[in-house]
Amino acid sequence: METTNDLRVMTENKMHIEHPALSLRNLSVAYTKDKPAVKGVTADIKRHSITAIMGPSGCGKSTLLRAINRMHDLYPEIVMQGEIRLNGEDVFNMSTTTLRRKIGMVFQRPNPFPTMSVYANVLAGYQLNGFSLKRSEKDEIVEKSLMDVGLFDEVRDSLNKKGTFLSGGQQQRLCVARALALKPEVILADEPTSALDPLSTARIEDLFTELKKNYTIVLVTHNMAQAARISDNAMFMYLGELVEYDRTKTMFTNPKDPRTEGYLTGKFG
Amino acid sequence: MIRSREIFTSDKIAKVILKSASFLVLLLAAGIIFSLLKGSIPAFREFGIFRFIFSSEWNPTEGKEVYGAFPFIFGTVVTSLLALIICFPLSFATSLFISEYFKKTKIAGILSTLVDLLAGIPSIVYGLWGFYTLRPLIVDLGLSEQGYGIFTSSLILAIMIIPYATSLSNEIISMVPNELKEAGYSLGATRLEVIFNVILPVSRSGLVAGYILALGRALGETMAVTMLIGNANLIPKGIFSPGNTMASVIANQFGEADGLKLSALIAIGLLLFVVTAIVNAAGKWIVRRYA
Amino acid sequence: MNLMKSDNRNTPDRSSWRDKKNKLFLGLVVTLSIVTVLPIFLILWKLVKEGISQINLDFFIKVAPDPLEAMTAVNNGEIIPGGIANGITGSLLMVLIASLIAIPVSILAGIFLYEHPNGWYARLIRNLTDILQGVPSIVLGLIAYIWIVISITKGFSGLAGSVALAIMMLPIVIRSTEETMKMIPVTLKEAAAALGVPYWRIILKVMIPTGFSGLMTGILLSISRILGETAPLMLTALGSTMINLNIYKPTSAVPLLIWEFYNNPNMVRLVWSSSLFLMGVVLVLNILAKRINSRFGNNQ
Ligand SMILES: Nc1ncnc2c1ncn2[C@@H]1O[C@H](COP(=O)(O)OP(=O)(O)OP(=O)(O)O)[C@@H](O)[C@H]1O
Numbered sequence: 001m002e003t004t005n006d007l008r009v010m011t012e013n014k015m016h017i018e019h020p021a022l023s024l025r026n027l028s029v030a031y032t033k034d035k036p037a038v039k040g041v042t043a044d045i046k047r048h049s050i051t052a053i054m055g056p057s058g059c060g061k062s063t064l065l066r067a068i069n070r071m072h073d074l075y076p077e078i079v080m081q082g083e084i085r086l087n088g089e090d091v092f093n094m095s096t097t098t099l100r101r102k103i104g105m106v107f108q109r110p111n112p113f114p115t116m117s118v119y120a121n122v123l124a125g126y127q128l129n130g131f132s133l134k135r136s137e138k139d140e141i142v143e144k145s146l147m148d149v150g151l152f153d154e155v156r157d158s159l160n161k162k163g164t165f166l167s168g169g170q171q172q173r174l175c176v177a178r179a180l181a182l183k184p185e186v187i188l189a190d191e192p193t194s195a196l197d198p199l200s201t202a203r204i205e206d207l208f209t210e211l212k213k214n215y216t217i218v219l220v221t222h223n224m225a226q227a228a229r230i231s232d233n234a235m236f237m238y239l240g241e242l243v244e245y246d247r248t249k250t251m252f253t254n255p256k257d258p259r260t261e262g263y264l265t266g267k268f269g
Numbered sequence: 270m271i272r273s274r275e276i277f278t279s280d281k282i283a284k285v286i287l288k289s290a291s292f293l294v295l296l297l298a299a300g301i302i303f304s305l306l307k308g309s310i311p312a313f314r315e316f317g318i319f320r321f322i323f324s325s326e327w328n329p330t331e332g333k334e335v336y337g338a339f340p341f342i343f344g345t346v347v348t349s350l351l352a353l354i355i356c357f358p359l360s361f362a363t364s365l366f367i368s369e370y371f372k373k374t375k376i377a378g379i380l381s382t383l384v385d386l387l388a389g390i391p392s393i394v395y396g397l398w399g400f401y402t403l404r405p406l407i408v409d410l411g412l413s414e415q416g417y418g419i420f421t422s423s424l425i426l427a428i429m430i431i432p433y434a435t436s437l438s439n440e441i442i443s444m445v446p447n448e449l450k451e452a453g454y455s456l457g458a459t460r461l462e463v464i465f466n467v468i469l470p471v472s473r474s475g476l477v478a479g480y481i482l483a484l485g486r487a488l489g490e491t492m493a494v495t496m497l498i499g500n501a502n503l504i505p506k507g508i509f510s511p512g513n514t515m516a517s518v519i520a521n522q523f524g525e526a527d528g529l530k531l532s533a534l535i536a537i538g539l540l541l542f543v544v545t546a547i548v549n550a551a552g553k554w555i556v557r558r559y560a
Numbered sequence: 561m562n563l564m565k566s567d568n569r570n571t572p573d574r575s576s577w578r579d580k581k582n583k584l585f586l587g588l589v590v591t592l593s594i595v596t597v598l599p600i601f602l603i604l605w606k607l608v609k610e611g612i613s614q615i616n617l618d619f620f621i622k623v624a625p626d627p628l629e630a631m632t633a634v635n636n637g638e639i640i641p642g643g644i645a646n647g648i649t650g651s652l653l654m655v656l657i658a659s660l661i662a663i664p665v666s667i668l669a670g671i672f673l674y675e676h677p678n679g680w681y682a683r684l685i686r687n688l689t690d691i692l693q694g695v696p697s698i699v700l701g702l703i704a705y706i707w708i709v710i711s712i713t714k715g716f717s718g719l720a721g722s723v724a725l726a727i728m729m730l731p732i733v734i735r736s737t738e739e740t741m742k743m744i745p746v747t748l749k750e751a752a753a754a755l756g757v758p759y760w761r762i763i764l765k766v767m768i769p770t771g772f773s774g775l776m777t778g779i780l781l782s783i784s785r786i787l788g789e790t791a792p793l794m795l796t797a798l799g800s801t802m803i804n805l806n807i808y809k810p811t812s813a814v815p816l817l818i819w820e821f822y823n824n825p826n827m828v829r830l831v832w833s834s835s836l837f838l839m840g841v842v843l844v845l846n847i848l849a850k851r852i853n854s855r856f857g858n859n860q
């Protein structure tokens with residue numbers, strides 16, 4: 001991918017990105033008063049690319065990610081401050097339902113709905129929202145989404161079985177398919193491979209690399225090699241702050257902050 | 270600037286509905302207390318709260334109506350405590366069987382299912398069995414002439430509350446960490462010594478809470494007691510004498526009640542409500558606090 | 561530990577006594593445990609022995625006999641004619657109405673408690689639910705008498721009985737709903753939210769279906785609890801010699817019939833068959849509830 005031209009380092013850790021898919025401004029999230037888990041994060045996220053978020057455990061990666069689709073709204077005690085824009089539009093002015101249909105999410109552990117078949121799981125975004133579709137439309141969406149995640153051939157004969165009967169890796173791809181079915185613009189993934197075996201992990205990585213042609217992907221990962229392999233840009237967070245944000249290659253070869261360097265060289269984390 | 274939670278209207282409605290449902294619980298509880306209080310007022314006004322509670326007279330003859338709840342309060346407390354005393358060795362042994370000696374074995378599972386079954390038997394069936402099986406036994410043993418009375422009621426109550434006493438004890442005893450028990454064994458203690466020196470001290474407050482909750486059950490039991498206690502509106506002379514409890518006097522006397530008598534029965538219901546609420550709250554408090 | 565202080569703890573005498581005590585105690589525990597569950601078998605045996613002869617088709621489709629008929633039959637050494645159809649229909653009716661009143665509210669309130677693990681209001685509601693669960697059923701009979709018999713139906717009624725039973729169901733279903741919801745992985749709720757599903761649809765389409773068997777277990781257990789309730793019905797539904805489906809009128813119920821049979825020397829034989837029937841239904845409900853619940857456990 002040609003990424004060199006539109007990347008210009010603005011400050012030490014903030015990249016300038018033209019027409020970002022997402023832009024975060026001074027974003028803070030606190031679970032308990034006066035103890036923010038994410039502190040004043042400002043960053044733009046490049047469209048149709050993979051942006052990795054790295055950092056030691058507890059640094060606020062998941063918290064940041066879940067702010068983007070306003071998952072925190074489910075828990076009234078969590079306080080969010082700052083600004084998030086999706087295609088320039090303030091997400092706090094959108095309804096959470098509209099927002100979340102535009103931003104898909106993949107979780108750490110595969111979580112297909114246990115009461116639904118594989119088929120129904122792919123369509124869950126439609127069925128649960130009460131959108132009625134014609135049979136042919138349903139079939140088309142299911143087939144396309146499962147094709148996109150490379151699962152169609154594997155589950156062709158078990159579309160009516162419960163989603164929970166698939167293997168862990170298949171379940172996770174089913175969950176990606178469920179997110180894709182709603183045709184989102186952004187996909188948020190929180191350590192989507194940490195519960196999977198190496199082979200399934202490789203498949204998901206390939207899948208993401210393929211998907212970034214059409215989607216903007218934000219990926220939280222503990223796995224530095226994974227970030228290096230598939231991400232275009234990378235954030236390094238530490239104690240709730242965004243310490244460094246740069247092109248992945250640059251960050252891995254030439255980290256600017258000593259904390260980033262320490263983490264990447266395995267001194268802590 | 271704190272980002273406002275612009276909550277989607279349907280979400281708001283859903284939350285309001287959930288909250289209203291929970292609010293109904295509050296209303297219900299308040300309504301129960303209010304209605305019991307309101308219904309009790311005529312009796313309390315006529316006799317005074319203190320006299321109503323501590324007087325032993327119960328005379329429904331028109332014109333000479335006097336109602337005092339003391340024999341029933343006394344009968345309730347005595348039958349329940351006696352039931353608790355009888356229940357203790359049985360349920361404690363059962364808990365040890367299920368959660369210590371035969372923990373996680375099939376036989377413990379069966380025993381535990383059977384104990385659960387005890388809770389499923391309707392009160393009136395206990396009463397029948399008590400009447401036709403236990404009562405003749407008491408007579409045969411020469412303990413009392415008719416077989417009715419405090420002791421017979423307590424015996425059946427004891428069986429009825431075993432599942433309530435056992436279920437919490439099981440939980441508490443099986444939660445005692447293995448390392449602690451092993452520490453005891455490694456010092457050469459026998460199982461019995463481990464039970465009394467390790468398990469009991471750790472789980473004492475939990476067990477106490479379990480028995481308090483079981484006591485709460487016993488206080489309010491109606492049918493089985495009504496069928497066995499003899500329904501004598503006086504302070505029992507001994508544990509084999511007939512008496513009456515708060516719950517069973519309500520069941521017994523309700524049929525022909527109106528006016529002052531109805532108010533007196535409602536007042537007894539209020540007292541019963543308060544006593545069970547306090548006992549249950551105490552049990553729950555101990556569970557939350559120590560167990 | 562006191563055994564450590566003992567000087568002679570290693571003498572064979574002392575340790576064999578400790579050993580013996582240990583074994584004796586185990587024997588005591590086993591014996592008392594057997595004594596504990598013995599009543600179940602004795603009760604079931606008594607019910608079957610005394611009650612089975614009266615159980616026939618008539619028992620289910622005929623109403624309770626009048627005392628005269630029963631007396632004649634007893635004197636002639638025949639089985640008592642008639643059955644408990646008025647009780648069965650009354651019980652069904654009142655359980656149905658009670659369920660309609662209690663279940664929707666309880667599930668919603670249970671979900672509310674699940675959504676609010678902390679906070680003073682939720683804690684208050686939780687405590688009140690516990691208190692409600694401990695209220696003696698006879699007191700709830702009084703309440704339904706005051707609220708319904710006196711004020712609404714102006715006389716004993718099935719509705720009053722149903723309200724008393726509904727108040728009994730409420731706390732059981734609320735707490736079991738809360739516990740069931742707690743067992744559903746939170747990421748399932750989040751997965752639905754992440755698909756832009758509005759909150760109320762998450763509850764209806766994800767939470768309730770996923771926890772369905774858990775909810776059913778709570779409901780079945782609460783029904784099996786109220787089916788055997790007699791005392792509150794004596795104060796509210798009163799009883800009826802006919803099949804009655806008008807909830808504003810006095811209504812019979814199986815436990816009420818048992819009480820009537822018990823009080824009438826000529827009908828005592830019917831006591832056992834009715835109790836056997838009641839016990840059987842309660843048992844089946846309990847077993848069903850456990851079955852469903854264990855399936856729920858496996859699903860997760
Ligand atoms: N629900 C919560 N309530 C209170 N504090 C929380 C909650 N979730 C996370 N935290 C705290 O917020 C901080 C950031 O947590 P977060 O889950 O975002 O970290 P993370 O970077 O994703 O860690 P990991 O790599 O372990 O997933 C941590 O200190 C954590 O303890």
Ligand SMILES: [Mg+2]
Binds near residue numbers: 061062
């Ligand atoms: Mg995380």
